[in-house]
Amino acid sequence: MALRPDLAIIADAVPPGARVLDVGCGDGELIAALRAKGVDARGLEIDPANVTAAIARGQSVVQGDANRDLADYPDDAFDYAILSQTLQTTERPDRVVDELLRIAPRAFVSFPNFAHWRVRLALLWNGRMPVTRLLPVAWYETPNIHHVTVSDFRDLVRAKGIRVERVWHLSGDRPTSDAAASWRAEHAIFLISRR
């Protein structure tokens, strides 16, 4: 099965031999792709059924909560930390970003862009919290408690003095230009690093 486009971008960008922690790794889809190219990839995942599936695939995955359990990893335990589609579900995204860049010098962070034009339109015309392809759950039961936009995330890392090494914007699973990304990107992937 083909990798989700954001995961394919990350899998492609991590060099072989790197040590990686995939935070919120699900059933280990990205870890499998990373290990296939010789990356020492491990995972942290909150859902026990997903953890079981990943361990059953022979992966090293720990059941845990990104809000708390990143603290158990020592400084610089990894070369890269990965947080894909999970930032918006955390209790304090700013602290999670701090933790990612404590346990690894570089981190990939991907999230659905809440300023995508469909989201803006839904709010503007309907006056209701949008339900879209990437945000498919109604406001009262969504795990996405901290909606974030591309511009918000840029502001956060700037305020923290974090370097943005590279950004990928996706629209309809395809790359979209950085120009007008705030409107046009459904999804953004940031590669950030400590200064």
Add this chain to the structure above:
Amino acid sequence: MASLLHQIQHQRVTIAAPLALDSGQSLPATTIAYQSYGALNDDKSNAVLICHALTGDQYVASDHPATGKPGWWARMVGPGKPIDTDRFHVICANVLGSCMGSSGPATPDAATGAPLGMAFPVITITDMVRAQALLLDHLGIARLQAVVGGSMGGMQALAWAATYPQRLGSALVIASAARHSAQNIAFHEVGRQAIMADPDWQGGQYYGSARAPTKGLAVARMAAHITYLSEAGLTEKFGRRLQARDIKSFGFDADFQVESYLRHQGLAFTDRFDANAYLYITRAMDYFDLADPHDGRLAGAFARAKDVRFTLVSFDTDWLYPTSESRRIVQALQSVGAAASFVELSAPFGHDSFLLDVPALDRLVAGALGSGF
């Protein structure tokens, strides 16, 4: 029955070299009874050691010679099973101090020929592991692909990683802990006192006599058995239902089904276990604390085990070795950078879940052994 137990012939080896123990004492020679399943490959790289729990034995996947019942993990070990004997050479050894053929309190004194009884030295979990390493040396197996254990077997797997990390590919630790808690020790002490309070115990020198402390041992087993089950499991299985009667007797017969069940469990246990062995093995578990030699820092125990791949599994209804103890181990492993997996499985059976039908556990065990990472 204990005397009958000691008449069973087991496959075993005696290693004549002295074995130094944690207590400072030593065994002049060590006998280890063991079973193996599946073929050892030419380069001897497919060996998996299974470590048994307190009252387990080496008959992991073959019928028990005393009770005739199927092996205690027959559902997990065998051709095509999660621990696949078509792929792995599986070894299970009776632990030091036990009563199924390995050196223990029933072992005869070399000088007098009389059973040692309480003259057998107190042993530890790590001593058990040292004896297993002697067995592997004897079998010419330098390195294990994996060591696997539940409960006290998990403690041995952890002690393996701490003691012989270079001899180990991976460690699978199920429903276990890196130390015995005050509550764990307390329950064991109740069991030991029940045995030693039985007049038939005779200071441990009951082997030649017609009397053995079966009543004390049965009570010890009853108390322990409660700790292996969950409250919800007991309630579902027995509730307040009465045993073979419609009304309460207003006496002290086993009115309730749960009483009848526990009495049966206690009595049946005395057919297959020796009271002194129960004393020695529970003591070994109580002394277990992997962090102790490292100033209380558990990570210190795993400092040399960075290259061992660990998988830890706990069960949500296990209050004997709760999830928090597995998490503590995972934290220590992460702090030294060892590859660790951990999951808490949901199962209704309490601590005993590791022995019972939990399909997710089968998948985990197969996965943890399947990867040649």
